[in-house]
Amino acid sequence: MSAPGVEIDRVSFGYGSTKILDDVSLRVEKGEFFAFLGPSGSGKTTLLRLVAGFGVPNAGAVRVNGRDVTDVPPWKRNVGMVFQSYALWPHMTVAKNVAFGLERRNVSKAEIGKRVAAALDLVGLGAYGERRPAQLSGGQQQRVAVARTLVIEPDVLLLDEPLSNLDAKLRVEMRQEIRELQRKLGLTTIYVTHDQEEANAIADRIAVLDGGRIQQLGAPMDLYDRPANRFVAAFLGTANLIEGDLAADGSFRADGFALAGLAVSKPGKACVSFRPHDVTLSAEGRNLTGTIQHREFLGGNIRYVVTVGPHRVTVDTVHRRDFRVYEVGASVGLSIDAGQASVLY
Amino acid sequence: MSLPAPRRVGLLARWETTPFHLICAGTVAAFLVAFLIVPVATVVFVAFWDGQSLTLVHFADFFRTSLMIEATWNSIYVALMAVVVATIIAVPLAYFTVRFRFKGAALIQTLGVIPLVMPPFVGAVAMQLVYGRNGSVNLLLMDWFGFRLPFMEGLNGVIFVQGLHYFPFILLNLSAALANIDSAMEESAQNLGASGWTLFSKIVFPLAMPGYIAGAALVFAKVFDDLATPLLLNVNNMLAPQAYLRITSVGLADPMGYVISTILVVLSVVAVWLSLLSLKNRDFATTQRGGGGLSKRELRLWEKIGAYAFIAVALILALSPHFGILMLSLATVWSFSVIPDAFTFAHYITVFRDAGGMMANTVLYCGIAALIDVVLGTMIAYLVLRTKLPFRQLIDQIAMAAVAVPGLVLGIGILRVYFDVKLPFSGESLATFWVMLAIAYAVRRLPYALRSCTAALQQLHRSLEEAAECLGGDKSVVMRKIVVPLMAGGILAGFVTSFATAAVELASTLLLVTRDASAPLSYGIYVYMQSAAGRGPGAALGVIAVVVVAIATWAAYRVAENDRARRAREGVAA
Numbered sequence: 017m018s019a020p021g022v023e024i025d026r027v028s029f030g031y032g033s034t035k036i037l038d039d040v041s042l043r044v045e046k047g048e049f050f051a052f053l054g055p056s057g058s059g060k061t062t063l064l065r066l067v068a069g070f071g072v073p074n075a076g077a078v079r080v081n082g083r084d085v086t087d088v089p090p091w092k093r094n095v096g097m098v099f100q101s102y103a104l105w106p107h108m109t110v111a112k113n114v115a116f117g118l119e120r121r122n123v124s125k126a127e128i129g130k131r132v133a134a135a136l137d138l139v140g141l142g143a144y145g146e147r148r149p150a151q152l153s154g155g156q157q158q159r160v161a162v163a164r165t166l167v168i169e170p171d172v173l174l175l176d177e178p179l180s181n182l183d184a185k186l187r188v189e190m191r192q193e194i195r196e197l198q199r200k201l202g203l204t205t206i207y208v209t210h211d212q213e214e215a216n217a218i219a220d221r222i223a224v225l226d227g228g229r230i231q232q233l234g235a236p237m238d239l240y241d242r243p244a245n246r247f248v249a250a251f252l253g254t255a256n257l258i259e260g261d262l263a264a265d266g267s268f269r270a271d272g273f274a275l276a277g278l279a280v281s282k283p284g285k286a287c288v289s290f291r292p293h294d295v296t297l298s299a300e301g302r303n304l305t306g307t308i309q310h311r312e313f314l315g316g317n318i319r320y321v322v323t324v325g326p327h328r329v330t331v332d333t334v335h336r337r338d339f340r341v342y343e344v345g346a347s348v349g350l351s352i353d354a355g356q357a358s359v360l361y
Numbered sequence: 362m363s364l365p366a367p368r369r370v371g372l373l374a375r376w377e378t379t380p381f382h383l384i385c386a387g388t389v390a391a392f393l394v395a396f397l398i399v400p401v402a403t404v405v406f407v408a409f410w411d412g413q414s415l416t417l418v419h420f421a422d423f424f425r426t427s428l429m430i431e432a433t434w435n436s437i438y439v440a441l442m443a444v445v446v447a448t449i450i451a452v453p454l455a456y457f458t459v460r461f462r463f464k465g466a467a468l469i470q471t472l473g474v475i476p477l478v479m480p481p482f483v484g485a486v487a488m489q490l491v492y493g494r495n496g497s498v499n500l501l502l503m504d505w506f507g508f509r510l511p512f513m514e515g516l517n518g519v520i521f522v523q524g525l526h527y528f529p530f531i532l533l534n535l536s537a538a539l540a541n542i543d544s545a546m547e548e549s550a551q552n553l554g555a556s557g558w559t560l561f562s563k564i565v566f567p568l569a570m571p572g573y574i575a576g577a578a579l580v581f582a583k584v585f586d587d588l589a590t591p592l593l594l595n596v597n598n599m600l601a602p603q604a605y606l607r608i609t610s611v612g613l614a615d616p617m618g619y620v621i622s623t624i625l626v627v628l629s630v631v632a633v634w635l636s637l638l639s640l641k642n643r644d645f646a647t648t649q650r651g652g653g654g655l656s657k658r659e660l661r662l663w664e665k666i667g668a669y670a671f672i673a674v675a676l677i678l679a680l681s682p683h684f685g686i687l688m689l690s691l692a693t694v695w696s697f698s699v700i701p702d703a704f705t706f707a708h709y710i711t712v713f714r715d716a717g718g719m720m721a722n723t724v725l726y727c728g729i730a731a732l733i734d735v736v737l738g739t740m741i742a743y744l745v746l747r748t749k750l751p752f753r754q755l756i757d758q759i760a761m762a763a764v765a766v767p768g769l770v771l772g773i774g775i776l777r778v779y780f781d782v783k784l785p786f787s788g789e790s791l792a793t794f795w796v797m798l799a800i801a802y803a804v805r806r807l808p809y810a811l812r813s814c815t816a817a818l819q820q821l822h823r824s825l826e827e828a829a830e831c832l833g834g835d836k837s838v839v840m841r842k843i844v845v846p847l848m849a850g851g852i853l854a855g856f857v858t859s860f861a862t863a864a865v866e867l868a869s870t871l872l873l874v875t876r877d878a879s880a881p882l883s884y885g886i887y888v889y890m891q892s893a894a895g896r897g898p899g900a901a902l903g904v905i906a907v908v909v910v911a912i913a914t915w916a917a918y919r920v921a922e923n924d925r926a927r928r929a930r931e932g933v934a935a
Contacts, residue, residue: 028367068831069830069831070827070830072368072371072374072375073368074367074368075367075368076368086368087371087374089379089830089835090827090830090831091830091831091832091833091834091835091838092833094833095831096831096832097827097828097831099824099827099828100824101822101824103822103824103825103827103828104828105825105829105843105847106847106927107846107847107849116829116832116834116842117832117833120833120834121833161828164828164832165831168832168833
């Protein structure tokens, strides 16, 4: 079996007593599109920067294509990074920007010209070589940044929140473009984002980070369907988390809340997690009732917050013309699809 | 599961430093040690050294000598009174600009720059002809009202000339402080029931005070240290002239010069430190995002008349050294008369014939000094902002401390340390070798260039360098291809500022120049001004120097502005 594209092996990093990364390990396979997902301060950007060579871990090793690069400076790693701010050099033309990496590699002038043109064509900016970065739109600058990185044929492509400076519509377009480009070139890619939708949409696999540790690692759908802990459940989409006791027969009880039919691996103190759309509301409840506390109309959905005893349950119902709408203050019955719920310990 | 053993992280990696950075740090440190720390430390050391051991005997001598006591009091008195004069001019001007909406504000801005382009010593002699006992103003006063005003008598002359020159320091700092006071602060005080005097004394005054102190402390330090102005006005019973006279007449071994120098350095350092401290507080006071300045109102008619009258008087006073030197440079004879007897270009012809070498020397020395400054300034800025090298802040602080070292003291220190070092071949003393003058200028002006370079690098997003590193550029390539080109505006502004201010530096020049052939323009002005016959050519040289400084200052300002505009345009990219 060939070595993984990137291997992070028990890496810790921090300054003095502050720990930013705490014993992190993961493997990114060759050609895989991998995402680091987490809130700000989770250590995701720091981890990406360690792969690029900005900083040396206090412990552990970073390997690229099987080669230990832990002590190799950034300029000898052949790891391409696209920065959040694009980091285009304003004093150089677009073509000069793209040529920079090739010039460092002593590629011949003719060859540089050819490869720069090819890279700019690849991102659809073939005609923009002589422009200055300041003369381009945000989306175009983003493409130049990508072209500048791809032209050196890096072993790994790193993308640090590359879409956060674009507007919502362009963001969706660009992420599809990036994904298609990556698939075409078969590039090992790591993408850092705090946006779970973006990570879900683009990545083959995701590492969810929080507090400098990997909380869960897996394919987007697995993470959503089977969160390993409360953090992952809440961070990927919206989740209702209710703490209580789980009996051996699969029934769960909390103060004023009950749910039966759960899969049990270990009875005792537990937390049940279920998504807002796994709840159905009805005018009359059989075993679980609550009061509508708050209502938001979101277009295709209506989001209710229902109080059930001391708990607040978020419920999404599909909205169509003439569907029933509950008023704030109304009493409703809730039925939760236990087959979709997860039990967290 | 136990954690893997910690890695041994090399020192360089931990400091985010490469050998290239170490070479830079070594160069900077060697320069500062050799030409700033050792000379100044030597001066202080000699003041406490009797040849065998540390001693206070020189200080005891100093305080037993009545001339020295008198000189000390005179220096303190002059510096304080110069602050008073500067305050009287600057405070109303600052208040007008921030408080009222009127066209005079632009005039006041101009007023804030005019004095700075001409060092006080250049205009000093001309000021005597305008305001002296038999100068234009007193001749008119005598004619019309039958009395004279002693503007230029003895210490008054120094106070008057210095106060007029340095009031912009207070004006600029105070205006900045006032402009930083948010109108919301004022309005919330009004909203809570404060108005008039309460509002001023409880809100405006305390918020503006740090800016005033910062300016006033600088004025005090500058005047206290200044050698050139008292010397040109022939006022010798002050500390700086005494030190100079001691060293040049009694000799390098005379301890009194070192005692005075030590006092000058200590007071200067304290004053500059005080100034920086109050600026720090000012930043603290305005951490809330302000809406920019106090609420402005229109002036009533009589207020407008009053304000313009004040501005007119200030403008006339501020321009009088410039006007005086221009008249003097064009005058055939100007003595005991309101205006010169007749006008001529002869003095300009004289200086272009005789003093071409001095101009060339100035360009050479100041060019080298400014080059050294921007190279060192860029290195220091880079080490401070981009590495975690230990002691990097200390390097920065030492370089900045040069601002508090009087030229006189640096000159004496360099003479003392390097006088006995002989150059190979010529056998000339290293201290009086012309390159040493360029180095002394470089040390003195380094803080200006350093601030400019630091500001430029601060505005450079770090990812611009990291992107280049990722693509294969090592630290020196990144420095050459990315950092320096993008800092170019700031570096150029620093170069021009260093060049222009070094061109009119006199104190260290007087100590280090021994031959006319290697003398720069500033020395020429001084020497010409010594004789009545030389005043005309001296003034002509002065005018040339002022024009050069004015153009350079304007150029530096333009470069900085263009750079800022370009940055704003390219904000998206950077």
